[in-house]
Amino acid sequence: MFRLSRTVTLIASVGALSVASLFMAGNSDFRKVITTQPDSLELGGFVEADFPFISTSIDGRKLGPGFPKENEAARTLAIRLSDSAYVCFDTDLLRWSVAWTRSFMPMNLMAQVSYSDFFNKSNKLATIGGVPQLATGSYAGWVALKGNAANFEVGAPKRDWIPLPAGEARWNGVYTHGNKVVLNYTVGQTPVLELPGSTSFSGQTAFTRTFRIGSSADALGLVLAEVPNAKRVEQNARFAYIYQGANLDTVTAVGLAGKGTRLMTTSVSEKGHLKVRVAPSSKDVEATVIVWKGPARLIKQFEKAAKATKVTLPDVQKGGPAYWKQDVVTRGVLSPDTAAFVTDKVTLPLPNPWKRNVRVADVSFFKDGRAAAITFEGDVWLIDGIDRSLQNVRWRRFASGMHETMSIEVVNDTIYVFGREGIVRLHDLNRDGVADYYENFSNVMSQSPEGREWAGDLVHAPDGSFYVAKGGSLSNGPGMTPQVAKGFRQGSKHNGVVLRISPNGREAETIATGLRGPYLGIHPQTGVLTASDQQGNFVPSTPIYVIRKGDYYGVSPTAHTDENPPIAPPLTWIPHHIDQSSIAQAWVISDKMGPLNGQMVHFSFGRPGLFRVLVDSTSQGIQGGVSVIHADYPAPTSKGAVNPADGQLYVAGFNLWGSNSKGLSALLRLRYTGKPSYMVSQFEAGKQGIVLGFDSELDPAVAANPENFRVKRYNYKRTEEYGSGHYKLDGSTGEETMYVSAAYVSPDRKKVLLLVPDMKEVMQMEVDYQLAAKDGRKITDQFWFTINDLDELTPAKHGFEKVDYNLLTIRREASAAQPKEVASAEKGKQVFQKTACAGCHSEGTRTKGMYGPPFQPLYGAQRPLEDGTTVVADDEYIRESILNPSAKIVKGYNPEMPSFQGILSDTDIESVILYIKSLKK
Structure with a gap:
């Protein structure tokens, strides 16, 4: 079940040539293999046989008679206990959601179905693939009791998709140790380590839970299973049985093994909850609980097996053996210096010894210029050898098993990853180059199992906090929560919001609401926070926002309030045909990127490509515009970061949701060559017209001709429908063509003032221009912007002199009539x-x-x-x-x-x- 493989055709963006040098970690004597990249590549299964868990949601509502009906979880570890025994541990509620035998899980979730079928978006709910044995409902698996309380009640099912309050219980993380995992959590104030496992007897599979429970002044309660169709109960100090079936021929049983069990007692509630109480202790307690479901005739064999069971927790704090002992070395592809900005390809580690797909979603950098990349399949790769030539780029697998991860941040050389499980901080305890401890830095953001409620983005703020963006619970997937509006399901209380996570990861503060599919950017020095959103229901086109605390951005299903707050305007809108699917932003804090130094860059998944974002300050606020950074983008561009070593912008992305590019994935370096740039570098919109600044000097004769500029404007309508058409200012359909009465060139020949009559506040303006640079280069391009506020233009500050505003009252004659369009x-x-x-x-x-x-x-x-x-x-x-x-x-x-x-x-x-x-x- 764990050895699935499939041969697939790769997209060319992985590179035409790669150098695969494989070697054992710590061994300088390695075999070097140089091969031409094949046309096809064999990929292993999404689940790997030698790694002990994957993170997943689980739908356990239809396990059948004898199991709780309220059993669903958004955040679980699906753990392989043996070749035919598995468990899903709910990290929000600290419970075994379901344990089962035989087959593992069908690969139904988005990252899984698209793993080798690259464009498959038909995800389903996560379910088990075998035979259920044990399950609990959606309530707390552990309870901290006051003092030496004798008994405890099982709580009501939780449906809010948030973890237990930290004061009651908290998930701390998971240690990996070979084919085992050790779960780390706290119940009340008591630390608990748990080694889940299984054992066999008489052809049966029993499940073991071995604990190291810290000293505690309070008793603890543990729920092991729920059997709602219980017919008879038997129990003593060491064993408890729940009989099922018309003939009482099936039993669910718990037994205590080991010396530490003297502090434990078993019990069964009236509703069929199989429970264990742990007495207070001044010392650490280590004990094993064995749970089994099977034929009642084998009870004696079960008791014998329980008494013989001896399990010892490994010393996980020292780290475990490395799972991946080889590095993969690739040769990048440098672009010729044909323009100011070009994209070099950092060739991905395909093929690799594990037949693992590599769909890079984000990249971040260590202080010395090494990088860490996250993939949508939940892997972290460390990247070394990123130099000018890219001819010896070394990739090392560092972590795996995480859930639809799309964001990574390296903070003080420590790796943080954001996925559906929350923010995970990774630790290499024995410094062998592979993570041993997956720490729950923060899971305070709610997360439902809805397929489209993405854990969208994570950025680190200068004050040490983090911001995360949660996707709205879109309804175009299998639903687990009710539909609440066109295109939306109920999801969690944090769907479609931006949250601030405190520096210690323990508190979440809602910053902004009313978003559909937000992705973030942050200035690493000033902390200015930005976000994009995805065009769709309630979002008429692509916006870029400057995020302010308390703002609401117009998507009513994710407002999370009964009030009707005002909708905050974006910095700028971008037309759908220009950017139909937007992602993150990055600030180029560098002195080596020429015209882009200090600038904001916006990433387009759908185009794909990068945009330069410009800001115009007004007396009322700010407004912005974008222009395309022209370069070769062989795959969708999603997120990126500046490398502190070379000062260049590195861009990651992978394909899945619909893009003009058909490339599978790419890691690119946007490199400044030093050649002239001809992009718009600044703009100002005012009552008299528009000022555009350029990176290079212009031919003044061409730039002063108003015939070389085409300006139009239009609004969008925000409705529950998907996206929006274009509308004139009077509300009728269509776009308005604006007249450019005159064009003036500044003394430095880098700026143009366009006098445009009847300037108004409008959602979208476009300027098409056909110019020439001083060096003779033809410049044909566009600039798109939004006018939120209009001030008087101040041409003098840009160096314009003798501007004749009377020309605004003279309607320029249209150029020769254009031939009538003919359909073809x-x-x-x-x-x-x-x-x-x-x-x-x-x-x-x-x-x-x-x-x-x-x-x-x-x-x-x-x-x-x-x-x-x-x-x-x-x-x-x-x-x-x-x-x-x-x-x-x-x-x-x-x-x-x-x-x-x-x-x-x-x-x-x-x-x-x-x-x-x-x-x-």
Whole structure:
């Protein structure tokens, strides 16, 4: 069950050539293998035979008669106890959620289904794959009793998806030691180490729980199992039995083994809870509890096995043997210095000795320039040898088993990882290059098992605290909580919020709410916090926010309040066709990145690529804009960090959710070459127009010609529908073309003042320009920005002189009439590519990695709909799908397409229809 393998085709972003040098840790005599990267690679299974756990959620509500019905957990360790015995330990409630035998778990969760089927988003709920033996309900597994209390009651099921209060109990972390794990937690004030295990007798599997319980003035209570269909109970000082079945032929039993059990007593509640009480003790207690379900006729054999059971906890504080004793060395691919910014490829460690997939989601740096990367499959890799040439990059596996991890931070050379289990701090106790202790630094943020409630992002603040972003509980996946709005499920109380986590990890403070899918950025010196959000229901297009405490950002299902707070505006909006899926931001705190020094960079997953973010300060606040950092991005760009050694920005990303790129994953270095940059470097929007600054000097004759600028504006509408069309300021559909009355060039020839009549506050403005630099380089590009507030322009501060504002009252004559647009299939293909349709729809028959149905063969076909009806894909259907995409949802797809109302002209739409028709041939 743990030896699944599959041959898959890799995407070219892993690099055309790699050097794989494999060697034993600490041994300088190693075998060097240089191979050309193969066209295909054999991947092992998601679950690895030689690593003892994975982190997962679990749905144990349908285990069958004799098991609790209220049994679900968002955060568990699924632990392999033997070749055919397993347990899920709920780290929020400190309980064995379910223990079972035979097969492990079907790989149903998002990171699992997409592990080798790269674009598979059809995740299901996590369940066991074998035969359940023991289970508890969704209540506390341990209870701290006051003094020497004789008995304790089992609490009511918890459905709030938050851990037990730290004063009652706290999960501290897990030690790994070969094929074993030791759980570390605190009950009340009492430290507990637990070694879960299994043993066999008479063809039966029994489960062992070996404890080292610290000294305590209070008694402790432990719930081992719940058997709601109990028929008879027997118990004595050392054993307790619950009989089931019409003939009482099945029994669930607990036995005590070892000297420490003299402080333990067993009991059974009226509701069928199998329990153990631990008496107070002035010394540490080590004892083993053995639990079993099986034929009642084997009770004597069980008792004999319990008395013979002797289990010793390993000395885990000294660390365990390394799981991965080889490094992988790869050769990077340097880009030629063809522009100011280029991307070098840090080739991923594929293939590797463990046949492990490597989908890098984030990267962070140690003080000396070494890096740590996190993968979506829950692995941490350490990276050395990152120098100018990238010809000897050394990768070492450091940690594994974590749950859909997308963020990593190295703080004072210590690694912190954020996943669904919370923030994990990793420790290499014996300094063999592999983590031995996965410490729960913080799990105070709530987390539901909903498939789309991502543990989105983690950033470290200058004051030592952390900020985390939690995804909203989107409804386009298997649901475990009720649907509360279009596109949203109830999820946890922290879904769709930004939280501040205290420096000790023990407290969480809600900073901002009302987000759909936020990702973060933070200035490492000033602590300015930013976030993006994902276009979708209640989010009309891509925003970038400056996060302020108490702000609400407009997604009502994640407001977490009954009030109706005002919606805080973004720093800037970005049009959907420019960035249809945004991720994080990074500040380039460096003196080696030329024009980007000190600048904010925004990451686009969907485009993919990076944007330079500019800020315009007004008397009322701030507003911003973005321009593309043009370079080669072979895979989605998600997150990144500046390397303190070389001062360059490193960018990680992997593919899954729909991107214009089909690359699987990449780790890139955005490198400044020293060549001229022609990007917009500053902007100011005011009542008289727009000031744009550039990195390079412009040809003044070209820049002073207003015909070389095209300006338009439009608003979005925030509704429960997915995304938004474009709307004029009067509310009608469409975009407004603005007149540039005059263009002025500053004395330093790096700035242009555009006089634009009728400037207004608006959600989106675009400036298209066709200019030339002083060196003759043609500059054709765009700048997108938002106007939240309008002040009077002050041209003098930019060096502009003799500006004639009277020109604002003169409407410039339009240039020669443009020829009437004619619809064509070729134009339709251009629209398909320009408006980012290609990120969701295939021109052929491909469905993997696509959010929408393929276009071939589409026209004229019968389309089965989610409501059970069918429709013919004719002109009318395609037009409606473009303008009102939620009207008819094709079966098997989610309503995740924005309206192109006001974006595409009638000719555009007719052209798209012609293009789709042409694909039928």
